[in-house]
Amino acid sequence: MTLAAFAACDARAGIERFVGESMGTSWSLQAVAPPASTLHGVEAALALVVEQMSQWEAESDLSRFNRARAGVWREVPDELAHVVKAALRIARASGGAFDAGLGRLTEAWGFGSAGAVDSAPPPTSASAARTIDFDRATRRIRRGEGAALDLSGIAKGYAVDLAADWLLDVGVRHFLLELGGELRGEGIRPDGQPWWVDVEMPPTASLAPWRIALHDLSVATSGNYRRGFSAGGQHYSHSFDPATGRPIVNGVASVTVLHRSCMIADGWATALTVLGPEAAIALADKQELAACVVAGDREYVSRAWRAMLD
Structure with missing residues (x-):
């Protein structure tokens, strides 16, 4: 639910600006000639994603699905079904690096609705029962006994797409929309320039940020420095390796x-983070993804990323 928002007009640039809060973070919009309903429309799109996909809202569709009996097919709203389908597609293409069934692990490690923990939980074995299934014919989903649906690695990107699609539907062709660091730019600024954004670099890296022109394009970054906790003298990432059931230790600081689609960018940034730099770039090349991995003070970029520099 959006907590606060306001709109201001940059008359000189012909751009109206809106900001607010949703999904535990902030959002912002710069739009050229938006209608009076813009604020309400964007808020409604973000609220719908929270209502369906939040693991922090007890009555969200996702939370009710996780409380329901395992092994039973459940009907879910079209938007939730769409995101689950995309998550499972990325899971297959990444060899399981993306896993939408990690909800119990994220809760146990203090990254879910139960809140932070003071110590690392005991090791748990990866389980085949930690599966999420999708029935394309009926658009129903079911979970294995050890699974709980967690879409935190892809839902924020989908929220950007949903709000962006609403803006396009009502005739707003030129805008830059951002939610918690995930961005989508459409069209151009009134001065003829694209929407320029700087890619955030990890605070531990001395690398200069990339400057990207978002013209009908989205960008998503998964950063291990953003969330985590320390216990017993060790820092634990919020990114999990589904193969081990534990936070990753591969040296990756961020993936952009x-x-x-912002949803696809978000999901793939999550998956590539798990793989480590070399394997991530190899898979990005196979999938023809424009990706940049930062590990320490070194950058690894895919062929598609390099091609965009030409």
Whole structure:
């Protein structure tokens, strides 16, 4: 639910600006000639994603699905079904690096609705029962006994797409929309320039940020420095390796992916973070993804990323 928002007009640039809060973070919009309903429309799109996909809202569709009996097919709203389908597609293409069934692990490690923990939980074995299934014919989903649906690695990007699609539907062709660091730019600024954004670099890296023109393009970054906790003298990432059931220890600090869809960029940034730099770039090349991986003070970029520099 959006907590606060306001709109201001930059008359000189012909751009109206809106900001607010949703999904535990902030959002902002710069739009050229938006209608009076813009604030309400964007808020409604973000609220719908919270209502369906939040693991922090007890009555969200996702939370009710996780409380329901395992092994039973459940009907869910079209938007939730769409995101689950995309998550499972990325899971297959990444060899399981993306896992939408990690909800119990994220809760146990203090990254879910139960809140932070003071110590690392005991090791748990990866389980085949930690599965999420999708029935394309009926658009129903079910979970294995050890699974709980967690879409935190892809839902924020989908929220950007949903709000952006609403803006396009009502005739707003030129805008830059951002939610918690995930961005989508459409069209151009009134001065003829694209929407320029700087890619955030990890605070531990001395690398200069990339400057990207978002013209009908989205960008998402998964950063291990953003969330985590320390216990017993060790820092634990909020990114999990589904193969081990534990936070990753591969040295990746951040992954940035460019894609037409912010949801796809978000999901792939999450998956590539798990794989480690070399494997991530190899898979990005195979999938023809524009991706940049930062590990320490070194950058690894995919062929598609390099091609965009030409």
